[in-house]
Amino acid sequence: MSPRTEWIRGIIILVVLSLLPLIFQNPYTMSILILLFLYAYFALSWNILGGIAGQLSLGHSAYVGIGAYTSTVLFLQWGISPWIGMIVGAIFAAFAAILIGFPCFKLRGAYFSLATLAAAMILQIIVENTNNLLGGPRGLEITLLKDAPWQFQYTNKLFYYVIVVLLFFSVIGVTRWILHSRIGYYLNAIKNDQEAAQSLGVNLTRYKSIAAAISAIFTAIGGTFYAQFVLYINPEKIIGTNLSIQLAVMCIIGGRGTILGPILGAVLLVVSAELLHLYMGGKMIGLDIMLYGIILMTVIRFEPQGIYVLIRKFFNRFTRSTSPFRDGRSS
Amino acid sequence: MGIFQFKNVSKVFGGLRAIDDVSFSIDQGEIIGLIGPNGAGKTTIFSLASGFTPPTSGKIFFKENRIDGLASDQICKKGLCRTFQVVKPFGDMNVLDNIMVGSLLHTANMKKAQEEALEILYTLGLVGVKEQMGKNLTIADRKRLEIARALATHPKMILLDEVMAGLTSVETREVIEMIRQIQKRNITILLIEHIMQAIMSLSDRIIVIHHGQKISEGNPKAVSNDEQVIKAYLGEEYHELT
Numbered sequence: 001m002s003p004r005t006e007w008i009r010g011i012i013i014l015v016v017l018s019l020l021p022l023i024f025q026n027p028y029t030m031s032i033l034i035l036l037f038l039y040a041y042f043a044l045s046w047n048i049l050g051g052i053a054g055q056l057s058l059g060h061s062a063y064v065g066i067g068a069y070t071s072t073v074l075f076l077q078w079g080i081s082p083w084i085g086m087i088v089g090a091i092f093a094a095f096a097a098i099l100i101g102f103p104c105f106k107l108r109g110a111y112f113s114l115a116t117l118a119a120a121m122i123l124q125i126i127v128e129n130t131n132n133l134l135g136g137p138r139g140l141e142i143t144l145l146k147d148a149p150w151q152f153q154y155t156n157k158l159f160y161y162v163i164v165v166l167l168f169f170s171v172i173g174v175t176r177w178i179l180h181s182r183i184g185y186y187l188n189a190i191k192n193d194q195e196a197a198q199s200l201g202v203n204l205t206r207y208k209s210i211a212a213a214i215s216a217i218f219t220a221i222g223g224t225f226y227a228q229f230v231l232y233i234n235p236e237k238i239i240g241t242n243l244s245i246q247l248a249v250m251c252i253i254g255g256r257g258t259i260l261g262p263i264l265g266a267v268l269l270v271v272s273a274e275l276l277h278l279y280m281g282g283k284m285i286g287l288d289i290m291l292y293g294i295i296l297m298t299v300i301r302f303e304p305q306g307i308y309v310l311i312r313k314f315f316n317r318f319t320r321s322t323s324p325f326r327d328g329r330s331s
Numbered sequence: 332m333g334i335f336q337f338k339n340v341s342k343v344f345g346g347l348r349a350i351d352d353v354s355f356s357i358d359q360g361e362i363i364g365l366i367g368p369n370g371a372g373k374t375t376i377f378s379l380a381s382g383f384t385p386p387t388s389g390k391i392f393f394k395e396n397r398i399d400g401l402a403s404d405q406i407c408k409k410g411l412c413r414t415f416q417v418v419k420p421f422g423d424m425n426v427l428d429n430i431m432v433g434s435l436l437h438t439a440n441m442k443k444a445q446e447e448a449l450e451i452l453y454t455l456g457l458v459g460v461k462e463q464m465g466k467n468l469t470i471a472d473r474k475r476l477e478i479a480r481a482l483a484t485h486p487k488m489i490l491l492d493e494v495m496a497g498l499t500s501v502e503t504r505e506v507i508e509m510i511r512q513i514q515k516r517n518i519t520i521l522l523i524e525h526i527m528q529a530i531m532s533l534s535d536r537i538i539v540i541h542h543g544q545k546i547s548e549g550n551p552k553a554v555s556n557d558e559q560v561i562k563a564y565l566g567e568e569y570h571e572l573t
Contacts, residue, residue, distance in 0.1 A: 189432045192421035201407035201436040
């Protein structure tokens, strides 16, 4: 793409993004819009480890939890601004990712996924049993300060909208940088064939750790954002297995390893879950999880690489006519 | 002292002595052929040399440093790179990107890595398929890609594991030419091959492995006249032909 079309595209996106809050002015729709961006952001964060590096983590809620709890505890106990707590949480998450990764990266496929799942479960149990500092199973409530931007709080939802859009673009920026640098090539090679990658000089543990740390940092920052947006966190919702699976499923449905795929997946799941809530109310709890399952099975059945690839194939049929066969150079 | 040495190397898998007290030395710039019947331990020697599995006993030297016990990525960084008998292309990456993974070992500059990968692409005749995904390649191109990727890491020595197996005679001749080109870059080559005609014409020396032991070593002519080698591997018929 030429720089000029890139610019034009950028301007269009900016205009659309600034118009969106005008359309969704009431707090309810605005909240959904914010959650939409947040989930897309989470999916893109997961994608760095699960998609680009191909290490299917089922424990990413651990990093959401580390981010949310670090900033909240620092704020409640010592009055430290959640903005600073966000950075501290991100650093903790990076260390946690490397710590979890060190024994787990030796495992392959499903074993790796199970180990990460277990890690998140352990963290959940620890939090649930730490009543004084972390509020135990009831969770923590963040003191309402109304309009305090330096304490990461504001009554107008537009405040959160702007922040989440910035976060969203920062993770896209980093993903693009990764994809076009040595790290991305190495991670892609690891995803395709670990032995071959290693024989070409790729230090497997090192590059997986880098991917895990970057992924965890972004996820934890999202955790702090979520805590400040909802002003209440509890272990089941934030560190529970459900969230971990949701993050992975969004990305897998949309298209792992790409940029648009995770965004598509997040939009699909958030919108369908909200529609269900809207029309079913509280009648059938857990229906949204069932729906995820059905969507996941359908997509995997027809295109294991996700909806994004399916859509691209569909459009390629009209735009490209090049023969799939190579020139007859040799046989 | 040669560039590469095995000193009394043994490898035991359970109760099986896959490699039994093997020693040999390779000089800079040589092409060495490694032959022997199926299951003799040739690929195990490659796995030991490239760090995929550590030896049970013995020492392996590369450029006068011990490399046994190092991981394969560290050995590759020292300049010893292998290819796989069962080729392992990065299926979801195109040919150019596949080779770039190799050239990124010594530069983080993407443009430079790409230029270098293109240069290798041209010399190995992979230009026509440079945009194709690894998984869509023919077996001949997969084998070429395997060599191309290894070359891109700037090795001092390269281990080629049956790069001619399954190719047509025309393709085999192309690969022989390719190996001669690699030698001209002053890269030492150790190759496993079953195609006698190819290995006899390429190799400066040949090492014969049988039941995990080295049973013969020498120039192609001498080895093909060795009684033990004829009995274990070549067979009477081959001997009568030459």
